[in-house]
Amino acid sequence: QKEVEQDPGPLSVPEGAIVSLNCTYSNSAFQYFMWYRQYSRKGPELLMYTYSSGNKEDGRFTAQVDKSSKYISLFIRDSQPSDSATYLCAMTGNYGGSQGNLIFGKGTKLSVKP
Amino acid sequence: ETGVTQSPTHLIKTRGQQVTLRCSSQSGHNTVSWYQQALGQGPQFIFQYYREEENGRGNFPPRFSGLQFPNYSSELNVNALELDDSALYLCASRGGGHQETQYFGPGTRLLVL
Numbered sequence: 001q002k003e004v005e006q007d008p009g010p011l012s013v014p015e016g017a018i019v020s021l022n023c024t025y026s027n028s029a030f031q032y033f034m035w036y037r038q039y040s041r042k043g044p045e046l047l048m049y050t051y052s053s054g055n056k057e058d059g060r061f062t063a064q065v066d067k068s069s070k071y072i073s074l075f076i077r078d079s080q081p082s083d084s085a086t087y088l089c090a091m092t093g094n095y096g097g098s099q100g101n102l103i104f105g106k107g108t109k110l111s112v113k114p
Numbered sequence: 115e116t117g118v119t120q121s122p123t124h125l126i127k128t129r130g131q132q133v134t135l136r137c138s139s140q141s142g143h144n145t146v147s148w149y150q151q152a153l154g155q156g157p158q159f160i161f162q163y164y165r166e167e168e169n170g171r172g173n174f175p176p177r178f179s180g181l182q183f184p185n186y187s188s189e190l191n192v193n194a195l196e197l198d199d200s201a202l203y204l205c206a207s208r209g210g211g212h213q214e215t216q217y218f219g220p221g222t223r224l225l226v227l
Contacts, residue, residue: 004156008154043204043219044218046217046218090156101172102149102216104158105156106154107156
C-alpha cells in the first residue's frame with residue numbers, strides 16, 4: 001500500500017460544476033496537508049495548506065482534513081476552464097533529518113469543459 | 115519577491131553521461147529540496163539541503179548528489195545517467211513561518227537517450 005493514494009482520473013466536468021478531489025493516506029504521523037495545482041509542463045503551484053484536522057476556505061477552494069479517517073479533500077466551486085490542470089495532494093509530518101519532505105499522491109487530472 | 119528559478123529548462127543526455135541542474139531559491143528561503151517527477155506520477159523526494167548540508171534523503175542512489183551555496187542556491191548532480199532518470203526535476207524552497215510550505219520552481223525536463 002502506498003503512503004498516499006489519489007485517483008489519477010481523468011475527471012471531466014462542465015463549467016460551473018462543483019469538483020471534489022480526494023486523497024487517502026496511511027501514515028498517522030502526517031500533520032501538514034497541502035494541495036498543489038500543476039499545469040502541463042509547469043512546476044506545482046501551492047493552492048491550499050492545512051495543519052491537522054479541519055476545514056480551510058480560500059475563494060472558490062475549500063480544503064478538508066479528517067485525520068481520524070486519514071482522508072483529505074479539495075472542493076472547487078463554480079469550476080472554470082482555467083481550473084483544468086493536475087491536482088496533487090501532498091503531506092508531511094515532523095520526522096527526523098528529513099523533516100518537511102513532502103509525500104505526494106499521483107495527481108488527479110481535471111478538465112473543465114466550457 | 116523573486117520566486118524559485120531553475121536552469122536549464124530542458125536538456126537531452128545519453129546514457130552514462132553526467133548532468134548538473136541548478137536552482138535559485140525564493141528570496142528569504144534557506145532550505146532547498148529536490149524532487150523527481152516521472153510522467154504521470156507525483157513528485158518523489160530526492161534530498162534536502164539546509165545551511166549547505168544535506169539533512170534528509172529519499173530512496174535515491176548515491177549517484178544523485180547535490181550542493182547548496184551560501185546564497186542558498188543549489189545544484190543537483192546525477193552521474194552515470196540511466197534511461198529511467200528521464201523525468202521533470204523540481205526544486206522547492208521553504209523558510210520563514212510555515213517551514214512545511216514548499217514553493218516549487220518550473221522544473222528541468224531531462225531526457226536520457
